[in-house]
Amino acid sequence: xxxxxxxxxxxxxxxxxxxxxxxxxxxxxxxxxxxxxxxxxxxxxxxxxxxxxxxxxxxxxxxxxxxxxxxxxxxxxxxxxxxxxxxxxxxxxxxxxxxxxxxxxxxxxxxxxxxxxxxxxxxxxxxxxxxxxxxxxxxxxxxxxxxxxxxxxxxxxxxxxxxxxxxxxxxxxxxxxxxxxxxxxxxxxxxxxxxxxxxxxxxxxxxxxxxxxxxxxxxxxxxxxxxxxxxxxxxxxxxxxxxxxxxxxxxxxxxxxxxx
Amino acid sequence: xxxxxxxxxxxxxxxxxxxxxxxxxxxxxxxxxxxxxxxxxxxxxxxxxxxxxxxxxxxxxxxxxxxxxxxxxxxxxxxxxxxxxxxxxxxxxxxxxxxxxxxxxxxxxxxxxxxxxxxxxxxxxxxxxxxxxxxxxxxxxxxxxxxxxxxxxxxxxxxxxxxxxxxxxxxxxxxxxxxxxxxxxxxxxxxxxxxxxxxxxxxxxxxxxxxxxxxxxxxxxxxxxxxxxxxxxxxxxxxxxxxxxxxxxxxxxxxxxxxx
Numbered sequence: 244x245x246x247x248x249x250x251x252x253x254x255x256x257x258x259x260x261x262x263x264x265x266x267x268x269x270x271x272x273x274x275x276x277x278x279x280x281x282x283x284x285x286x287x288x289x290x291x292x293x294x295x296x297x298x299x300x301x302x303x304x305x306x307x308x309x310x311x312x313x314x315x316x317x318x319x320x321x322x323x324x325x326x327x328x329x330x331x332x333x334x335x336x337x338x339x340x341x342x343x344x345x346x347x348x349x350x351x352x353x354x355x356x357x358x359x360x361x362x363x364x365x366x367x368x369x370x371x372x373x374x375x376x377x378x379x380x381x382x383x384x385x386x387x388x389x390x391x392x393x394x395x396x397x398x399x400x401x402x403x404x405x406x407x408x409x410x411x412x413x414x415x416x417x418x419x420x421x422x423x424x425x426x427x428x429x430x431x432x433x434x435x436x437x438x439x440x441x442x443x444x445x446x447x448x449x450x451x452x453x454x455x456x457x458x459x460x461x462x463x464x465x466x467x468x469x470x471x472x473x474x475x476x477x478x479x480x481x482x483x484x485x486x487x488x489x490x491x492x493x494x495x496x497x498x499x500x501x502x503x
Numbered sequence: 504x505x506x507x508x509x510x511x512x513x514x515x516x517x518x519x520x521x522x523x524x525x526x527x528x529x530x531x532x533x534x535x536x537x538x539x540x541x542x543x544x545x546x547x548x549x550x551x552x553x554x555x556x557x558x559x560x561x562x563x564x565x566x567x568x569x570x571x572x573x574x575x576x577x578x579x580x581x582x583x584x585x586x587x588x589x590x591x592x593x594x595x596x597x598x599x600x601x602x603x604x605x606x607x608x609x610x611x612x613x614x615x616x617x618x619x620x621x622x623x624x625x626x627x628x629x630x631x632x633x634x635x636x637x638x639x640x641x642x643x644x645x646x647x648x649x650x651x652x653x654x655x656x657x658x659x660x661x662x663x664x665x666x667x668x669x670x671x672x673x674x675x676x677x678x679x680x681x682x683x684x685x686x687x688x689x690x691x692x693x694x695x696x697x698x699x700x701x702x703x704x705x706x707x708x709x710x711x712x713x714x715x716x717x718x719x720x721x722x723x724x725x726x727x728x729x730x731x732x733x734x735x736x737x738x739x740x741x742x743x744x745x746x747x748x749x750x751x752x753x754x755x756x757x758x759x760x761x762x763x
Contacts, residue, residue, distance in 0.1 A: 286546040289553065290564055294574070304550055306655060314554070314652065325652065395566060424684075 246270075249316065249492045253324040262326045263339055264488035273426070273497055274490035275315070275355040276467045277325060278474060279343075279483035282307045285352035288474060289397025292354070294392040298401055298469035300357035300425045302493065308349035315493040316353060322347055327356050327486035334478030343483055351483075357426035358467055358490055359404060361497045365419050371412050374454050381488070382406065383447035384466050388440025389431070391441060391473060399473040403431060404466040405444070407459035416462060422501045432463040439463065506530075509576065513584040522586045522601055524748035526620060533686070534750035535562050535575070535615040536727045538734060539603075539743035542567045545612035547655025548734060552614070554652040554705035558661055558729035560617035560632060560685045562753065568609035575615060575753040582607055587746035588646055594738030603743055611644045611743075617686035618727055618750055621665060621757045625679050634667045634714050641748070642666065643707035644726050648700025649691070651733060659733040663691060664726040665704070676722060682761045692723040699723065709747075 249269045265274055280288055285307070294301035303315045310322045322343045330338040330346055333454075340346075351358040359382070363373055375382045382404045389401040408416050413433060421429040436444045444461060445452055450470060471484050485491060508516075509529045515521040525534055540548055545567070552559035563575045570582050582603045590598040590606055600606075616676045619642070623633055642664045649661040668676050673693060681689040696704045704721060705712055709728060715721075731744050745751060 282546075286542075286549065289546065289549050290566070293549065293553065293561055293564060301553055304553060306550070 247493050250318070252492055253316070253319050256326050257320065257323045259341060265326065265490045265492060266488065269492050270496055271364070273302070273315075273493045273495040273500060274358045274360050275493055276358055276471070277321060277483070277485045277491050278354040278356065279351050280354075280474065280479055281348070281479060282350050282352050284396070284479050287397055288354065291391070291394035291397040291473065292356070292470065294394050295469070296424070297428055297431060297465035298308065298391065300427060301302050301441055302357050302425060302495070303355045307354040310353070312355060312493070315495050316491070317494070321353055321355075321491060325485045325489055325491050327489040329484050330485050331475060331479075331482040331484070333480060334475050339486055346481075346483060355491060355493070356467055356470060357500070359427050359464060359488070360474070361426040361500055362420045362423045364497055365423065366416060369415060369419050371408065371416055371419070373452065374407050374456070374459070379453060380451035382450050383453045384449035384468055385436070385441045385463075386448045391469065396477045397473050399476045401431070402463060402466045402469040402472055403439070403463040404450070405447070405453060405461050405463050407453055407455045408462045409456070410458045410460050413460055413462060420443070420464065425500045427465045427467070430462050430464050434460055436461055509754050512576070512752055513576070513579050516586050517583045519601060524753070525586065525750045525752060526748065529752050531624070531757055533562070533575075533755040533760060534618045534620050535753055536618055536731070537637065537743070537745045537751050538614040538730055539611050540614075540739055541741060542610050542612050544739050547657055548614065550597065551651070551654035552616070552658040552730065552735065554654050554666070556684070557688055557691060557725035557730070558651065558727065559688060560594065561614060562617050562685060562755070563615045565613040567612050568605070572615060573754070576751070577754070581613055581615075581751060585745045585749055585751050587659040587749040589744050589746050591735060591739075591742040591744070593736050593740060601748055606741075606743060608687055613758070614745045615751060615753070616727055616730060617760070619687050619724060620750070621760055622680045622683045624658050624757055625683065626676060629675060629679050631668065631672050631679070634716070634719070635678040638714060642710050643713045644709040644728055645696070645701045645723075646708045651729065656734050656737045657735045661691070662708070662726045662729040662732055663699070663723040664710070665707070665713060665721050665723050667713055667715045668722045669716070670718045670720050673720055673722060680724065685760045687725045687727070690722050690724050694720050696721055718762065738750060
């Protein structure tokens with residue numbers, strides 16, 4: 244399965260044969276976060292993403308009613324090609340389902356946002372070990388005291404992911420991730436968690452606790468949880484997202500996203 | 504006047520003392536294109552910009568009715584701080600005025616888009632001569648056969664600007680402009696104009712003819728005329744832009760826009 248194409252993997256997902264987190268599937272291809280909102284929220288949400296590109300890097304926006312991502316995965320169907328979805332009503336989780344066809348409306352605008360899997364692959368290939376991957380855990384995520392720039396009804400703090408990086412690899416990690424602006428890009432902060440409002444590095448708001456080795460420095464990147472958290476805060480009448488870790492697999496190669 | 508701050512220059516413009524093209528004013532600070540559209544068009548236009556970032560690099564979007572660009576020029580007023588505006592009704596030029604207060608509506612969404620003045624400064628500083636500047640002329644611009652990715656009602660071809668660059672400086676010119684993705688970024692094409700649908704390099708669709716020196720190669724960049732041309736094509740009931748060359752001067756330093 245490790246060498247299957249995004250198209251083949253999406254087909255299995257669509258047939259209900261693959262209800263599992265997508266990490267490791269179709270390696271080398273970009274995975275994306277999904278946010279679906281009624282059109283009334285679409286301009287404000289797109290503007291929020293434009294103003295906050297680090298946490299909200301837009302890969303593709305599907306216009307009202309469209310469910311085929313023609314730019315990033317032609318012939319795919321975002322209503323069926325993600326293993327698991329979350330449906331929120333008035334800001335509250337209402338259902339977790341493997342298919343959203345029955346919820347679909349011609350009024351829905353869908354956003355595919357970049358995911359840090361892409362730059363993690365680049366870091367690993369450059370010989371920078373990632374502690375959470377070695378341990379088979381989820382990356383720790385924290386709500387910071389850094390405010391996103393509001394847009395219309397959307398406002399809220401930046402959520403970051405944290406990776407312990409060996410001191411002598413920190414500059415390299417900045418350089419590598421800087422090349423991927425469409426998947427969160429360069430870190431937003433290095434060292435001293437308290438400077439960005441994180442009281443206890445051992446108590447992440449989401450994900451698992453990370454193991455630090457000697458000489459590791461905490462490095463913080465803008466996290467794709469941010470747009471979902473911010474959108475939920477505004478309690479939209481309806482909002483659909485992928486379930487954590489269950490991403491949409493695009494036809495874009497990770498390397499295509501590298502700038503410069 | 505060469506050393507005045509953006510704020511001082513904008514004040515003179517607001518007072519009607521400076522009705523002239525803005526090139527050379529407040530050097531080192533980023534100048535921007537303006538597009539004002541009724542809110543009904545705003546989502547489609549923002550999406551068009553998101554899908555076509557090279558011709559339409561968004562610096563700031565002002566939400567409906569807002570005229571202070573709080574992110575790029577706090578305390579400025581986009582209704583008065585540009586030397587000359589064009590007002591289009593149903594896709595036709597209806598007026599050219601130094602102030603748009605009397606046209607203003609709380610329904611207007613305003614877009615400030617990056618301008619190639621920024622990367623031209625960077626090219627000049629790197630010792631790459633720009634023929635049109637040496638001649639005191641406008642850069643030549645061409646309508647290409649490259650289609651932009653449509654969004655909603657907005658569709659149309661890419662417009663490019665062309666600069667003759669000495670053969671041995673072409674790579675350097677690519678490198679330098681690549682660092683400025685928010686002001687059109689890297690070239691879209693090098694050499695052979697016919698490959699992108701330009702029949703005669705001596706007949707630009709906009710601007711002046713460029714002088715080629717021996718060993719100059721034509722290099723093409725996405726041009727900020729594109730979003731205006733595309734928006735006009737769709738004949739919006741009302742649309743307001745800056746007049747060509749009469750830009751909005753922001754408080755952003757050109758160097759702040761450099762990526763990496």
